[in-house]
Amino acid sequence: ELKAQLKNAGIKCKDVVFVISGNKILSREIMIPDMKEKLIESYLEGERATYFPMDISDHRLSYTVIDRNSVTKEMRIILYAAPDMVIKNYNALAAELDFHVVAMDCTGNAMYQYLSNNQASGMDMYLQINENNSLFTILENGKFALQRNMSFGACSLAEHLVDEEYYGIITPEQAMMKLAENEL
Secondary structure, eight states: OOOHHHHHHHOOOOOOEEEEEEETTTEEEEEEEEHHHHHHHHHHHHHHHHHSSEEEEEEEEEEEEEEEEETTTTEEEEEEEEEEEHHHHHHHHHHHHHHEEEOOOOOOOOHHEEEEEOOOEEEEEEEEEEESSSEEEEEEETTTEEEEEOOOOOOOHHHHHHHHTEEEEEHHHHHHHHHHOOOO
C-alpha cells in the first residue's frame, strides 16, 4: 500500500531517514571526560552498563554532544539506546520498499536538532504527543536543558476523557476522533 501511495504521489526518491519514536528508546543525559570525537563511541560502549541499570546488550547506542566545558574538561552528552529489533524492523521495511536507509535517529535527538537550530533566546518548552508516548523538551537560550520521554499519550488522554465523561458517554475511539478534530 505504501509503495502504491508513493507512486501515486509521484515520489521516486529511494533515500530515506527514519526517525524512531516510542517508549522502548532509552535516553540519559551524562557527563564524560572531554575527548576527541573519534573516541566517544568506544568510550560509551565500554561504559554502557554504567549509564543504564538494566541489560541493554541488545540495544544500539547513539549520542549527541550537547555542550563542552573547557573549565571542567567534561562533555555533556545525551545518550540513546534503541533496541536492535526495532532497528532491524526499520531496515526490513526499507528493504521491502527498495529504499536506501541514509540515517536513523531517535525522535528526541531529531527534535532537539530542529529546535536548537530554530530558537535563540529565552526558555522554550515543547511537548510532542503521540498515541502512546509523549516527548517533553526544554531549551534555554537555544541550548538543551531537559528532555523526558513519558509513557502516556493521546490514547491515555482519550481513556481519561471517557472515564470522566468529558464528552458524555462515548467510546475511547470516539474520544480519539474528538481529539484529532481539536474539539477539546
